[in-house]
Amino acid sequence: GENVEQHPSTLSVQEGDSAVIKCTYSDSASNYFPWYKQELGKRPQLIIDIRSNVGEKKDQRIAVTLNKTAKHFSLHITETQPEDSAVYFCAASKTDKLIFGTGTRLQVFP
Amino acid sequence: DTAVSQTPKYLVTQMGNDKSIKCEQNLGHDTMYWYKQDSKKFLKIMFSYNNKELIINETVPNRFSPKSPDKAHLNLHINSLELGDSAVYFCASSRHITQLGTEAFFGQGTRLTVV
Numbered sequence: 001g002e003n004v005e006q007h008p009s010t011l012s013v014q015e016g017d018s019a020v021i022k023c024t025y026s027d028s029a030s031n032y033f034p035w036y037k038q039e040l041g042k043r044p045q046l047i048i049d050i051r052s053n054v055g056e057k058k059d060q061r062i063a064v065t066l067n068k069t070a071k072h073f074s075l076h077i078t079e080t081q082p083e084d085s086a087v088y089f090c091a092a093s094k095t096d097k098l099i100f101g102t103g104t105r106l107q108v109f110p
Numbered sequence: 111d112t113a114v115s116q117t118p119k120y121l122v123t124q125m126g127n128d129k130s131i132k133c134e135q136n137l138g139h140d141t142m143y144w145y146k147q148d149s150k151k152f153l154k155i156m157f158s159y160n161n162k163e164l165i166i167n168e169t170v171p172n173r174f175s176p177k178s179p180d181k182a183h184l185n186l187h188i189n190s191l192e193l194g195d196s197a198v199y200f201c202a203s204s205r206h207i208t209q210l211g212t213e214a215f216f217g218q219g220t221r222l223t224v225v
Contacts, residue, residue, distance in 0.1 A: 032211025043200065043216040044153065087151055093211025096141045096204065097166055100153040 002027040004092050006101030014109055019077045021104045023090035026071070030092040033066060033073045036100075038087045047088075048075070080108045113137050116201045116217035123191055124225055131186045131220045133201030140206035141165075142184035143214065144176060147198040159184055160206055191224045198222070 003026040013019050025033075034049035050057045050064045050073065057064050061080075066073040077084055085108045090101040116133040123129050135142065143166075144156040158166035162178040173189045184201060201217040 030211070031209075034211075034213060038151075043218050045216070046213050049213060089153060095209055095211065096158050096160055096206060097155060098143075098202075098204075098211065098214050099155065100145075103151045103153070105151075 002030060002092055002094075002097070002099040004090060004099050004101040006090050006104060008104060009102065010105045010107070012107045012109065013080050015080060015082060017080055019075075019080050019084070019106055019108075021075045021088055021090065021106075022072065023074070023092075023101050024070075024072050025092040025099075027092070027094065028068075028071065030094045032093045033064070034091050034093075034098070035062075035064060035075050036089045036091065038089065038103075040086075044089060077106075080106075082108050082110050084108050114201060114203055114215050114217040116199075116220055118220060119218060120221050120223075122223045122225065125191055125193060127191050128187070128189045129191060129222070130188070131199055131201075131222075133184050133186070133217055135182055135201075135203040135215070137203055137215060139203040139215075140181055141204045142178065142181070143202045143204075144184065144186050145200040145202060145216075147200060147219070149197070153200070157184075157186075188222075191222075193224050196222055196224045 006023045031052040036044035037047045038044040063076045114135045157176045159178045175187045178184045198219045202214040204212045204214045
């Protein structure tokens with residue numbers, strides 16, 4: 001079955017700096033790679049996603065890149081702000097089964 | 111309008127009891143899930159239903175029994191609760207597209223504490 005690894009588990013950055021979170025997946029048939037943000041005590045919410053026919057996608061300060069050959073995908077947040085502090089989850093899916101990475105706790109210090 | 115709603119939000123109960131968590135979605139989605147989030151924040155899939163039919167059961171103990179009366183509802187019943195069942199349980203739903211992953215929308219979670 002699919003296995004998703006995520007690194008780092010914690011990440012601390014200064015406000016304005018960039019943050020990068022990396023994930024690898026095991027099932028080469030996976031075709032959908034979303035990123036979820038979970039604030040303390042809240043539900044996970046989608047922030048950006050990418051499909052396997054696309055190598056990069058950007059939405060304002062966040063971007064995701066996908067390397068299908070290496071089975072890697074990454075989340076990039078630029079100009080980080082304190083409100084970006086949360087736990088971020090990557091996930092991989094090919095059908096009705098979204099498998100999540102282990103999460104990255106991002107702290108942005110003012 | 112709440113897209114995916116689950117009740118209760120908090121549940122505190124004693125070991126050995128039986129409890130249920132209810133979930134409803136008004137998005138018209140065909141697929142619903144239960145995820146368990148433990149104290150380390152790991153999100154693990156438990157069950158997936160498509161049009162009321164079970165399609166994924168991720169080696170969850172038999173004490174957990176999901177029930178889907180219709181495609182808008184997926185309830186989770188837990189028998190003989192154990193301390194290790196304490197976690198946040200999330201219901202989620204998504205559109206079903208054959209052989210294609212799609213976004214999952216999550217409920218607000220149910221924090222279950224077994225004492």
